[in-house]
Amino acid sequence: MPSSAWQVTVLGLAHLTGPGDTVLELDRKTAGVLAYLAVEGSAPRSRLAGYLWPESREETARNNLAQLLRKLRLAAGEDLVPGSSTGLLRLADGMRTDACDAREAYLLGQYEAFVAHDPLLLAGQDYDDCPEFDDWLVAERERWMEWHRAALRELSAQAETRGHLDEALRWALQALTADPVSEGMFVRVMTLQYLCGQRLQALQTFERCQTMLQVEFGVEPLRQTSELAQTIARSTAAPRPSESGSPLPLTVLRPPRLIGRADQWQQLQQAFEARQVMFLTGEPGSGKSRLALDFASSVGTVMHLQARPGDQDVPYATLTRHARHLLQTTSPDRMPDWARQELAGLVPELAGATTKAQESNGETRLRLYRAFLELMRAAAPDCRAFVMDDLQFADQASQEALLYVLANRPQGDFPALLAVAREGELATPTHERLDALIGTGLAVNCAVAPLSDEAIQEFLGSLEVPEVQHLAADLARYTRGNPLFILETLKHIMQTDGYLNASLGYFTLPKRVGVLIEQRLKRLSPTALQVAQAAAVLQSDFDLDVVSEVLNQPIFTLIPVWEELERAQVFDRDRFTHDIVYESVRNSLPGGVWQALHRSAARTLERHGAAPARVARHWLEGARPAAAVPFLRSAAQQAEQRYLLWEAAQTYAQLTDLLNQLQDQPAAFDALDAQAETLINLQDADGLAAVVSRLQNSAVTLAQQVAARVRHCFLLFLCGDQPALLQASEEGLAWAREAGDLKAEASFLEGIAYVDIIRGGGVRAREAFTRMLEVGQACGDTELQAKSHEGLGMVIRNNRPLVLEHYRQAALLHEQNGNISSFAAASGKRAWLQYEVGDVHGALQIFEHAHRRLNEVREGHDSVKLINAWGRSTCLQALGHYAAALEVPTGALAISSGRDAGSTGWRRVLELQRGRVLLELGCSQEALSAIQGAIAAPEYIQNIRSRGMISLGQALLAVGQLSEARQVFSQAETLLDPENGPYYWTQVQLGQAQLLPAEQQLAVFESLLDLAQRKTLPHLSLAVQIRRAQALMALDLPAAERDLEGDAAAHGVLSFGEVLLTRYRVARRNASPDAAARLHALTEWVTRTAQDQVPAQHRASFWSFNPAARVVHEAQPALSHIRITRG
Structure with a gap:
């Protein structure tokens, strides 16, 4: 070796x-x-x-x-x-x-x-x-160590020379750590902190310097050090020479203090103390960011998170930049593994031994949001405030994530949250969500208005430039109090005419202040202007490497040019110093140059693997629409894969228009059809109607006409127009068979089957679904097979095992295909059947698994999500988990947009479900009000109206409105069939029996027991036996304890408490040796439920009005401290 x-x-x-x-x-x-x-x-x-x-x-x-x-x-x-x-x-x-x-x-x-x-x-x-x-x-x-200290000092000096004050400060702080007894390093850190706008930290650094000198050497700071601290305390500029090449005073480059913002500062201070989110709005250049950063700095270290122009093109572009920024100062080890795994989809380098990048089936929306919040929580110990700047530039997906953060700010010692945006430039959904947040009191809006005439005079005085003091009135008239425009005007005067004692009338100034920036740009060297223009074309996340490729210039030749742009306050590292500067550079470009640079940017970004949407935009701006087509198509497909369905629909619409301009009719029709499919998945009936009309008008070939008819049937389904759907499906079926389009044939058969089910048939629907299954198997289309299995499960009668198997197959195939919404719908049908046959635990497991998968669907499918929440809440209620049963509908309603067809009706169903839970908790009047309001709404889902009527009847019974209850139960009875719906039929009959004398109740119970035994539904038998035992005791007749055995939940028919209470009363009436054990079981359930499963605000009602809780309270002396209300 x-x-x-x-x-x-x-x-x-x-x-x-x-x-x-x-x-x-x-x-x-x-x-x-x-x-x-x-x-x-x-x-x-x-x-x-x-x-x-x-x-x-x-x-x-x-x-x-x-x-x-x-x-x-x-x-x-x-x-x-x-x-x-x-x-x-x-x-x-x-x-x-x-x-x-x-x-x-x-x-x-x-x-x-x-x-x-x-x-x-x-x-x-x-x-x-x-x-x-x-x-x-x-x-x-x-x-x-001396080399190390010298290197840090040199790095700080070099960064300052380049105008990178934040970087200079970072190196200086490290140098101070390496040389903690150097007064000179304390002075340098103080100076840089002030220049970076960190006045409070600079004064704290001086205090540390004083302490160090006293402890280590027993001396006071040098006179120069103390004078610098006094200068900072007065908010005047630090005494250092101006940058090379810039004749402007430091106070003009960065005004030393805020002027005219006392009211806004007080508002922010009150919001900070109330732990509210602070939302700052104002016109461009009004000083929103300066106010936000200065206020944030006054409470401690700040984390500045910025959106940038161009982010709107790429989903999660802003959130990805924010995550990378946070990770620069925060160790990923502070985050839980699941959060690192979620964020690895945005920041792949987070994928390691214990984490992996997101799969291509899309980020989980809420888990991604929560993961980003976990990253902020991990960064929280290192800062006291997060400032989310230029929110109007953020892409829509990132805006939703950041809104989630703002709405779910952790309690306790979490940093302050400030969001900054231009007035009137946020997307409507974002603006509405922020208004709602402000309306709840969780946030406040701080409007940053123009400076008053008096504030302008004070502002000029703070700059310590005597030659401009007399210009206040003219500046007020010319700039209308905009701080950025005031500074740009002063820079223009100083750099073109020097400090002349003259009013603005003596100067030839353009009609708009933006032109002043353009004139400043003209003083740049030609190469510097070209670099700035290339950066403006790139818009966001540009750097020296990419700009040099766009311009086809050697990178080393552009290094001094980059420094020139930083000195001229055009660049701040890898961004423009202000978005108005960016807009001015953009406006300086001739059309031909603009297009050429965009084409070069497209080629460069394609080599760098940039997001397809970003590359497509550059080809479009570069007047090469044909080159943009594959990138737009890829962007739409990528958005679909990530469940960004609104973005996918919008991109398909853009692609369709582009292909029409290129006169590519077949490709344009396909893109429009893809947009229709996306809108169907979003259940956006209004948007789909417009697209279907365009499909019908643009269809040329027989295949296209059939495809347009398929989408039209989906539209009629979403609108609930059953007669029109049946007619359109029957006509479409003939067209599909003529065209030999098997998949279209299956779509029309599905429409025919749906209408047949709604109308109470079933024979025609079963034939349609059987044929659909054959088509799906012949075509190898597993999604069509899944739909067919799901449909057959809906129409098969009196064969529960076969129905459950069809639903299981449907859910399995949908999940394998990645069709999460359809998977959840099929799972819901299977779970409800499990629930109705008595397997509440099994039903809850199915609902929960579907819920976890639904979290992957970022947007749309509100109806499916609400139905799932209804199922989970119902199961949790049956199991006595009342707090969770209330929490589920509340959470689902909070995140539902209400934009898709049918979701409004399912929102009403969840409101009714909330009332059902309140009824069991003893809040009878509140429950009745919720149930009545939900079922009376015209949009309430009609095909489950009988269930709502049963709940309404039970609530009316609870408040003593017996005649009204009798009428409601009778109406519900007319909607039900004991043979096809024994579960809900039994519930209606049990409710009606409570309105009869005890002797007449017994006959009802005998009929129900016969039904339960014929249908092999032991959980219904138990519920009937419980009520029968109550009637027998009312008649002073014996009730057999053996008839009351079984799951205490009665599998969702009666509450835990009623079953346990009846068992205890029967045992006590019979003087059974089991009476004490029955009382113990009842007491344990009541006390545990009251403590762990009942929300605190409903606990008093539970003890006062729940029959089981009242009996336990009266029977147990140890519970005498609980106060209950008699009623």
Whole structure:
């Protein structure tokens, strides 16, 4: 094995690294030998032996050294320290050392590479027993530390020269850490903090300096240091020379303090103390960002997260940049594994041994949002405020994620949240969500208005430029109080006419202030202007490498040009200093140049693997629409794969228009058809109607006419127009058979079957679904097979095992195909059947699995999600988990957009379900109000109206409105069939029986028991036996305890409490030895439920009005401290 494969590390913890990343730990004296040779190059054996074994005789010391080197050779399998005829020891030829690499980097001025090395030689090692070696090591350590401090100071100075003040401050802070007793470094950090707008931190740094000098040296700071602190405290500029090439005063480059913002500051302070989200709005240049950052800095360290122009083209572009920014200062190890895995879809480098990048079936929307919130939580210990700037530039997907963060700000010591956006430039959905957030009191809106005339006068005074003080009135009239425009006007005056004592009337100024920036751009060198224009074309996330490729210029020739742009305050590292500057650069481009640069940008970004939507935009702007087509198609498909369905629909619409312009009718029709499919998945009936009309008008071939008819049938289905759907499906079936289009034939058969089911038939539907299954198998179309299985499950009667198997097959195929919405729908049908036959636990498991998969669908499919929430809540209620049963509908309603067809009706169903839970908790009047409101709404889902009527009847019974309850139960009875729906029929009959005398109830119960036994439904038998036992006790007749055995939940028919209470009362009436055990079981369930399963705000009602809870309270003296209301 060649020796060059080994590397010795002596800076930091000493070790050897060999082939295959083999690491050898070094003992203290071996580390000393290698470090000495790495630093000094060579040494006589006698010197090293004497240094490391000073107590031994020379011969013994040399033998010890020889043994040490022999052990090293055996461990490495290589002679890493060969001897020589001269008696000198040196490291093997070609063997690398970190000390040599670091020293070379320092001498070549590669300071960033140098400081990446640990500055402490042989860290963790102590050589007090080797005095001469220890003296050498102390001297070397001091030399390396001085190099480290000097490199950090130089890096800070270089960054400041380039205008990178934030970077300069970062290096200065590291230099201060390396030299904590240097007053000079404290002064440099204070100065840079102030220049970066961190006034509070600068004053805190001065206090630390005072403390250090007093503790370490017993002295006060130098006069110059104290004067600098006083200057900062007065918010005046730090005394440093202006940048090379810039004649402008520092106060004009960055005004020293906020003026005219006292009211807004007070509003932000109140919001901060109330732990509200702060939303700042105003016109461009009004000082929103400066206000947000200054206020945030006043409470502590700030994390500044910015959206940029061009982000709108690429889903999650803004969120990805924010995540990378946070990860620069936050270790991923602070985050839970699941959060790292979710964010790996945006930041692939997070995928490691315990994480993996997202699969192509799309990010889970809520899990992604929560993961980003976890990243912010991980960064929280290092900052006191997050500022989300320029929200109007963020893409829609990122806006939704950031809105989630704003709406779900963690409690406790979490940093303040400030969001900044231009007034009137947010997308309508985002604006509405923010308004709703403000309406709830979770956020406040802080409007940043133009400066008043008085504030402008004060603003000019704060700049400490006497020559411009008299211009306040003219500036007010010309700029209308816009702070950025005021500064741009002053820069124009100072750079073109000097400090002249004249009013603005003596100057020839353009009609709009934006032109001032354009005139400033003209003073740039030609190459600098070209670089700025190329960056403006790229819009966001540009850097020197990409810009040099776009311009086809060697990168080294553009480095000084980049620095020129930073000095001119056009660039701030990899972004424009302000979006108005970007817009001015954009406006400076002639049309032909603009298009040429876009074409070059498209080619460059394609090589770099940029998002397809971004590449497509550049081809379009470059007047090459045909080149944009494959990228737009890829962008739409990518959005679909990531479940960004609205973005997919919009991209397909853009692609359709483009293909029409290119007169490619077949491709345009296909794109429009793909848009229709996306809108169907979104259940957007209004949007689909417009697209279907275009499909019908543009169809030319027979195949296209059939495809348009298929989409028209889907539209009629979404609109609930059954007669029209049946007619269109029958007509379409003939067209499909003429065209020989089997898949279209299946779609029309599905429409015919749907109408037949709604009308209460079934024979025609079963024939249609059977034929659909044959077509699906013939075509190998597993999605069509899944639909067919699902349909057959809906129409087969009196064969529960076969129905369950059809639903299971449908769900399995849908899931394998990645059709999450259809999978959830089929799973829901299977789960409801499980519930109705008594398997509540099994039903809940199915609903929960579907819920987890539905979380992957970022948008749309609200109806399916609401139906799933209804099922989960119903199962949780049946199991006595009341808090969770209330939480599920509340959460589902909160995230439902209400935009898809039918979702409004299912929202009503969830409101009714909430009322059902409240009824069991004893909140009868509140429950009745919720149930009545839901079922009375015209949009309530009619094909489950009978279930709503049953719940309404039960609520009316609970509040004593018996005649109304009788009427409602009678209406529900007319909607039900005991043979096809024994579960709900039994519920109606049990409700009606409560309105009858006990003697008449018994006859009802005998009929229900016969039905339950015929249908083999033991859970219904148990529910009937419970009510029968109550009637028998009311008649003072014996009730058999053995008839009441079974699952206490009665499998969703009666509540836990009613079953347990009846068992106890029967046992007590019969003087059964089991009475005490029955009471114990009842007491345990009531107390555990009240403590763990009942929300705190409903606990009093539960104890006061739930019959089981009241009995337990009266029977158990230990519960006498609970106050209940009689009623």
